[in-house]
Amino acid sequence: MDHKKPATMAEIATRAGVALSTVSYVLSGKRPVSPEMRERVMAAIEELDYRPHGPARALASGTSHTIALFLPSPQWDLVPVQQMFVAGATQATSARDYALLLSTLPAGPAEIVGLLSSGRADGAIVMETLAEDARIDALRRSGQTFTVIGRTADTTGLDFVDLDYGEGVRKSLAHLAGLGHRTVALFNFPPDQLAEGYYSALIARQAFAEATAELGIRGIDLPCPHPAPEAFGVATSLLRSEPECTAAITTGWQFTGLLTALREAGMHVPDDFSVVSVIAAPFAEMLTPALTGIEWPAFEAGRLAAEMLIDRLTGDTEPPRQLLVGGDLVVRDSTGPAPETTPPKSRMKLQLVYDPRPERKERTH
Amino acid sequence: MDHKKPATMAEIATRAGVALSTVSYVLSGKRPVSPEMRERVMAAIEELDYRPHGPARALASGTSHTIALFLPSPQWDLVPVQQMFVAGATQATSARDYALLLSTLPAGPAEIVGLLSSGRADGAIVMETLAEDARIDALRRSGQTFTVIGRTADTTGLDFVDLDYGEGVRKSLAHLAGLGHRTVALFNFPPDQLAEGYYSALIARQAFAEATAELGIRGIDLPCPHPAPEAFGVATSLLRSEPECTAAITTGWQFTGLLTALREAGMHVPDDFSVVSVIAAPFAEMLTPALTGIEWPAFEAGRLAAEMLIDRLTGDTEPPRQLLVGGDLVVRDSTGPAPETTPPKSRMKLQLVYDPRPERKERTH
DNA sequence: CTGTTAGCGCATTCAG
DNA sequence: CTGAATGCGCTAACAG
Numbered sequence: 001m002d003h004k005k006p007a008t009m010a011e012i013a014t015r016a017g018v019a020l021s022t023v024s025y026v027l028s029g030k031r032p033v034s035p036e037m038r039e040r041v042m043a044a045i046e047e048l049d050y051r052p053h054g055p056a057r058a059l060a061s062g063t064s065h066t067i068a069l070f071l072p073s074p075q076w077d078l079v080p081v082q083q084m085f086v087a088g089a090t091q092a093t094s095a096r097d098y099a100l101l102l103s104t105l106p107a108g109p110a111e112i113v114g115l116l117s118s119g120r121a122d123g124a125i126v127m128e129t130l131a132e133d134a135r136i137d138a139l140r141r142s143g144q145t146f147t148v149i150g151r152t153a154d155t156t157g158l159d160f161v162d163l164d165y166g167e168g169v170r171k172s173l174a175h176l177a178g179l180g181h182r183t184v185a186l187f188n189f190p191p192d193q194l195a196e197g198y199y200s201a202l203i204a205r206q207a208f209a210e211a212t213a214e215l216g217i218r219g220i221d222l223p224c225p226h227p228a229p230e231a232f233g234v235a236t237s238l239l240r241s242e243p244e245c246t247a248a249i250t251t252g253w254q255f256t257g258l259l260t261a262l263r264e265a266g267m268h269v270p271d272d273f274s275v276v277s278v279i280a281a282p283f284a285e286m287l288t289p290a291l292t293g294i295e296w297p298a299f300e301a302g303r304l305a306a307e308m309l310i311d312r313l314t315g316d317t318e319p320p321r322q323l324l325v326g327g328d329l330v331v332r333d334s335t336g337p338a339p340e341t342t343p344p345k346s347r348m349k350l351q352l353v354y355d356p357r358p359e360r361k362e363r364t365h
Numbered sequence: 366m367d368h369k370k371p372a373t374m375a376e377i378a379t380r381a382g383v384a385l386s387t388v389s390y391v392l393s394g395k396r397p398v399s400p401e402m403r404e405r406v407m408a409a410i411e412e413l414d415y416r417p418h419g420p421a422r423a424l425a426s427g428t429s430h431t432i433a434l435f436l437p438s439p440q441w442d443l444v445p446v447q448q449m450f451v452a453g454a455t456q457a458t459s460a461r462d463y464a465l466l467l468s469t470l471p472a473g474p475a476e477i478v479g480l481l482s483s484g485r486a487d488g489a490i491v492m493e494t495l496a497e498d499a500r501i502d503a504l505r506r507s508g509q510t511f512t513v514i515g516r517t518a519d520t521t522g523l524d525f526v527d528l529d530y531g532e533g534v535r536k537s538l539a540h541l542a543g544l545g546h547r548t549v550a551l552f553n554f555p556p557d558q559l560a561e562g563y564y565s566a567l568i569a570r571q572a573f574a575e576a577t578a579e580l581g582i583r584g585i586d587l588p589c590p591h592p593a594p595e596a597f598g599v600a601t602s603l604l605r606s607e608p609e610c611t612a613a614i615t616t617g618w619q620f621t622g623l624l625t626a627l628r629e630a631g632m633h634v635p636d637d638f639s640v641v642s643v644i645a646a647p648f649a650e651m652l653t654p655a656l657t658g659i660e661w662p663a664f665e666a667g668r669l670a671a672e673m674l675i676d677r678l679t680g681d682t683e684p685p686r687q688l689l690v691g692g693d694l695v696v697r698d699s700t701g702p703a704p705e706t707t708p709p710k711s712r713m714k715l716q717l718v719y720d721p722r723p724e725r726k727e728r729t730h
Numbered sequence: 731c732t733g734t735t736a737g738c739g740c741a742t743t744c745a746g
Numbered sequence: 747c748t749g750a751a752t753g754c755g756c757t758a759a760c761a762g
Contacts, residue, residue, distance in 0.1 A: 006482045008755055019733040024757060031758095032731060054485035055423035056755035059738045064420060069467075071455075083448050090436075090469045099485060102434075102467045104455045117371045119739090120419035120464060228650065256651050263653075285593060286621045288628075288653040373739055384749040389741060396742095397747065421739030424754050484755090 007048040016044040027052065058119065067093060067309055068101040068121035070112055070135075072128035080282055081163075081298045082127065085149050088302025089125060096310045109138030116144045123309045125149060130197040147309040149301065150199060151322075159312065161305045161323040165200045165251075165278060166207035168294040171329045172249045172276040173211045175292070179274060179335060181247040184212070185220040185238055187231065187254040194223050204251050204278065220245060224254045231257025239265050247274040247335075255280070255291060274335040289333035296327040372413040381409040392417065423484065432458060432674055433466040433486035435477055435500075437493035445647055446528075446663045447492065450514050453667025454490060461675045474503030481509045488674045490514060495562040512674040514666065515564060516687075524677065526670045526688040530565045530616075530643065531572035533659040536694045537614045537641040538576045538584075540657070544639060544700060546612040549577070550585040550603055552596065552619040559588050569616050569643065585610060589619045596622025604630050612639040612700075620645070620656060640699040644692075654698035661692040 013020045018037055025031040026041045033041075044050070058064040069089055071082070086102075093100040101121050105111055112135055116124055123145035126135055131153040139146045140157075148160040169186070176184055186208045188194065189201035205221060212219030220242060224234040231254040238245060239261060248258060255277050259269065267273050269289050277284070280293030301323075308321050378385045383402055390396040391406040398406075409415070423429040434454055436447070451467075458465040466486050470476055477500055480486055488510035491500055496518040504511045505522075513525040534551070541549050551573045553559065554566035570586060577584030585607060589599040596619040603610060604626060613623060620642050624634065632638050634654050642649070645658030666688075673686050 006484070010755075020756085021734080021758080022732060025732090028757080034731060037732080051479055051483045053424070053755050054483045055420040055429060056484070056738090057757075058420035059418070059424050059740090060755075060757040062738075062757090066466075080445075086467075087469070090467055094468065094470045100467045101431075102451075102455055102465045103459065104452070105459045114416055118416045118419045119371070119421070253651075259653075283648065283651055286618075286648055286652060288624075375739075385740085386742075386750080387748065390748090393741080399747065402748080418739050421754095422741080424738090424756090425740040425742080427741095427754075 006053070007050045008053070009050075011048060012041065012044045012050050015048060016040040062119075063122050063313075064099075064120060065097070066099040066101055066121045067306065067313075068103055068112075068115055068124045070107045070124060070126050071102070071104045081279055081296060084298035085127060085302035085305070088299035088304075089306040090302075091299075092303040092306035093310070096307070098306075098310055100306075107135070109135045113138050113142045113144065116142070116146075122313050123147070125305050125309055129199055131199040131202055132197055145309065145312050147305050147312070149305045152199065155320075155322055157320050159308050159321050161301050161308065161321075161325060163200075163296050163298070163301060164324040164326050166203045167324075168278040168296075168327055169204050169207040169249060169251075170211045171294065171327075172278055173208065173215065173217065175329055175331070175335065176247045176249070176274060176276060177215045177217055179247075181217070181274060183218040183220070183242065183244045183246060185222050185242070185245050185248040187222055187224045187234070187248055187250040187252075187258065189223065189251050190225040190230075191223040201251070208249070218244070224250075226253040228257040228260065231255075232261050233257070235261035236265070239267070246272070247276070250275070250277045252277070252279060253283070255287075259287070269334050270336045276329075276335060284330070284332060287334075292332045292335040293330060294327040295330050297325060301325050371418070372415045373418070374415075376413060377406065377409045377415050380413060381405040427484075428487050428678075429464075429485060430462070431464040431466055431486045432671065432678075433468055433477075433480055433489045435472045435489060435491050436467070436469045446644055446661060449663035450492060450667035450670070453664040453669075454671040455667075456664075457668040457671035458675070461672070463671075463675055465671075472500070474500045478503050478507045478509065481507070481511075487678050488512070490670050490674055494564055496564040496567055497562055510674065510677050512670050512677070514670045517564065520685075520687060522685050524673050524686050526666050526673065526686075526690060528565075528661050528663070528666060529689040529691050531568045532689075533643040533661075533692055534569050534572040534614060534616075535576045536659065536692075537643055538573065538580065538582065540694055540696070540700065541612045541614070541639060541641060542580045542582055544612075546582070546639060548583040548585070548607065548609045548611060550587050550607070550610050550613040552587055552589045552599070552613055552615040552617075552623065554588065554616050555590040555595075556588040566616070573614070583609070589615075591618040593622040593625065596620075597626050598622070600626035601630070604632070611637070612641070615640070615642045617642070617644060618648070620652075624652070634699050635701045639701070641694075649695070649697060652699075657697045657700040658695060659692035660695050662690060666690050 009023050010020055012023045018041060022033060022037055023041050026033050026038050069086065090100050112124060115121055125147050127149045129136060129148055129150040129152050133152050136152050148158060151158065151160040151162045173184060188204055189198060194201045208219055208221060222234060222238065224231055235258040250258060255275055258275060262269055262273050269275060275291065277291055277293035279296065280291045281295055284291040284293050304323060374388050375385055377388045383406060387398060387402055388406050391398050391403050455465050477489060481489055490512050492514045494501060494513055494515040494517050498517050501517050513523060516523065516525040516527045538549060553569055554563060559566045573584055573586060587599060587603065589596055600623040615623065620640055623640060627634055627638050634640060640656065642656055642658035644661060645656045646660055649656040649658050669688060
């Protein structure tokens with residue numbers, strides 16, 4: 001039992017018979033120290049089981065070696081991809097010897113900036129952004145260091161890593177077009193998220209509009225809640241009112257309700273109707289039929305976001321890093337017999353689709 | 366743009382024309398302060414947008430107002446229940462005005478105790494415990510404050526909240542017995558976790574042994590990895606070698622491989638074979654057939670664990686709090702036509718099965 | 731290369 | 747009820 005309270009640097013210094021600062025410099029390496037002194041200090045540290053005191057260090061150095069991660073809401077339940085972001089960020093943070101402060105409060109601009117200026121964290125990662133996001137605006141104004149998972153409409157000077165949802169929609173549609181479908185529905189994010197300006201939803205909508213036009217396909221844009229009962233309702237009325245529609249793309253878990261609706265309507269997947277989800281993992285393989293969809297390297301994206309932030313904190317002053325990460329379309333039963341190729345294994349390697357410099361214009365269509 | 370660096374207490378004091386300590390006492394309320402002084406101080410705080418500096422506060426007070434949550438491995442992917450624990454803990458932490466430090470490193474005893482004695486966190490929550498867990502032993506010896514989600518074999522003096530897996534297995538088996546099944550397999554946690562001494566796995570095994578004996582049912586204990594391919598293999602050979610077996614209980618996601626194996630064997634669920642999962646959410650409702658299984662109040666359990674820890678840190682010296690949380694068996698298609706009752710809504714209320722005092726013996730069987 | 735010293739921002743004791 | 751003074755443990759000048 002070692003109930004003793006932790007040793008301090010002063011005690012180490014005494015024990016080793018050196019000056020306090022020498023201990024400090026041995027630890028930080030910010031100044032050369034002779035081998036013998038280093039030895040003595042290290043020995044003392046070992047013997048007394050010394051641990052640098054975090055808060056003291058933070059106070060004196062002005063840096064907490066901690067980053068904060070802000071999740072959107074505690075309705076955190078439904079979004080495995082977000083959880084992968086967190087896992088990736090946690091990993092990277094540990095690997096770089098930083099700590100990760102997790103925050104779920106309905107974190108408004110004030111809370112976020114507040115936490116940072118309280119000195120408890122040196123920088124922040126913000127998730128689930130709107131096209132116009134008050135939190136991002138506040139962070140920009142505050143001059144704090146931060147990174148975004150997602151992005152805002154105005155990406156000027158913004159560090160972000162985002163999944164390329166637009167590309168996901170395009171790939172999904174192209175796949176369906178290739179199978180001969182001429183009328184395709186998009187089960188987009190729910191109306192309230194669209195109204196709020198949730199940027200991924202806007203991007204999906206626009207990509208769908210553009211891609212259907214390009215491919216000469218009739219597109220039906222359908223905002224739709226994720227939960228099964230609601231999605232079931234939306235899907236049922238779609239099937240009734242649009243008999244020509246033979247395929248659908250969902251942006252999330254709307255596929256559950258959709259599949260049920262198809263079953264009840266006596267339609268078989270994929271013979272009568274095909275389904276693709278822009279984001280299906282980890283459910284895709286468990287479903288019957290297994291779901292065709294885009295697989296995203298979300299863990300890697302989270303890792304990258306954290307690394308970008310820490311790079312900034314440790315002095316990187318390069319131009320903004322803006323990464324759009326691509327996903328792979330994995331074909332499964334819901335759009336026909338799966339091809340020979342085995343699906344990519346668990347943790348995908350990163351695939352950067354797009355890494356714009358701020359001055360470059362975003363592609364128009 | 367407010368790039369100015371944060372105000373300090375000294376500045377507030379000057380601005381308000383009071384002593385530094387008065388500002389401190391206004392903030393902490395640990396000493397009466399006259400209304401007019403309080404007014405002036407509050408005004409100054411407002412005007413200068415003052416934020417107490419976390420590290421300074423931690424250094425001076427010796428408490429960081431932060432708790433650490435240690436996840437097991439970054440193979441975090443597969444376990445939605447764990448994510449609910451985290452979400453619940455995060456919520457409770459915010460609500461109590463604490464911060465939550467997340468750590469995934471393959472956190473060994475040394476790292477955990479180290480983090481705590483570094484003053485970066487006041488206490489810890491440890492997840493995914495083994496029957497004999499070195500981390501818990503180290504924490505006990507260190508005299509640090511901590512709480513466990515899960516538990517160890519020796520619960521003496523331990524604060525924990527755990528899902529009652531034993532009860533889950535019993536309920537599941539009772540349900541199957543009620544349906545007339547006489548030979549039932551348990552797809553338990555994988556062999557390596559059992560070998561390691563993962564306590565939930567041991568508990569499941571023992572509960573299954575006891576309950577089958579009690580009910581006069583033939584039980585087949587089958588350690589089995591979660592991923593579909595492996596589970597498929599185990600299930601296939603089970604169906605081949607044990608034709609009398611008409612039902613199975615899975616402790617995790619082994620049901621995916623099992624359902625596939627049943628399908629390929631031409632067996633229909635639930636007519637030819639019934640399946641129950643001790644932990645199915647959030648997949649249960651998405652599957653075809655929808656899966657009968659236990660629903661756990663994991664979010665609430667996480668919340669409780671955090672609250673217990675914070676209570677301890679803020680002076681609660683009561684005897685150990687040891688909570689075994691019960692889950693509800695929700696009957697769905699995989700064990701027959703679902704009954705009238707609608708399944709419990711998203712966030713279940715907590716149900717304490719068991720709240721032993723340390724001196725009380727644990728039930729034997 | 732090493733030692734001495736002055737704060738970092740706040741909590742808290744000690745005088746008044 | 748209020749103010750002045752001390753120190754938490756460490757970093758980073760500043761002197762050798």
